[in-house]
Amino acid sequence: MLKYSKEQILQLYKTLPDELKEAINAEQTTDIIEETSNKYNLSDAQTTALVNSISEVLMGLLPPDEFQAKLESVGMESNDAKNMRLSINRFVFYPVRQALDALYKTQISVPGAVDQTSPEQKSREREAPKKQDTYRETFD
Numbered sequence: 001m002l003k004y005s006k007e008q009i010l011q012l013y014k015t016l017p018d019e020l021k022e023a024i025n026a027e028q029t030t031d032i033i034e035e036t037s038n039k040y041n042l043s044d045a046q047t048t049a050l051v052n053s054i055s056e057v058l059m060g061l062l063p064p065d066e067f068q069a070k071l072e073s074v075g076m077e078s079n080d081a082k083n084m085r086l087s088i089n090r091f092v093f094y095p096v097r098q099a100l101d102a103l104y105k106t107q108i109s110v111p112g113a114v115d116q117t118s119p120e121q122k123s124r125e126r127e128a129p130k131k132q133d134t135y136r137e138t139f140d
């Protein structure tokens with residue numbers, strides 16, 4: 001993740017849907033992080049990386065499909081990172097999946113991208129030609 005100032009993070013946090021804000025601050029999220037940290041004997045640095053990665057996903061700074069790679073990049077074993085991803089997806093990300101989908105759909109689009117489809121082509125795509133079916137077969 002790029003480094004953001006506390007002010008930038010706070011500004012971003014303020015723009016998040018309430019559902020995501022609640023997930024970030026939820027006691028359940030904290031409990032899941034603590035259980036995960038204990039289960040996999042994570043170091044303090046790895047636990048901090050786990051917390052930061054979860055927050056980054058919930059804030060729109062880390063796409064969910066890059067979550068596991070981020071965990072592996074801080075020294076977690078691939079299999080452990082995979083199992084952590086599955087657990088975090090199930091208990092943290094899945095309950096707010098609609099808000100995450102909406103957040104990442106808007107962020108995946110390329111700013112300033114121009115639609116190259118001509119107006120004529122768009123009109124043809126919208127309206128299916130109305131032709132009468134001249135070939136009809138009877139069924140007995």
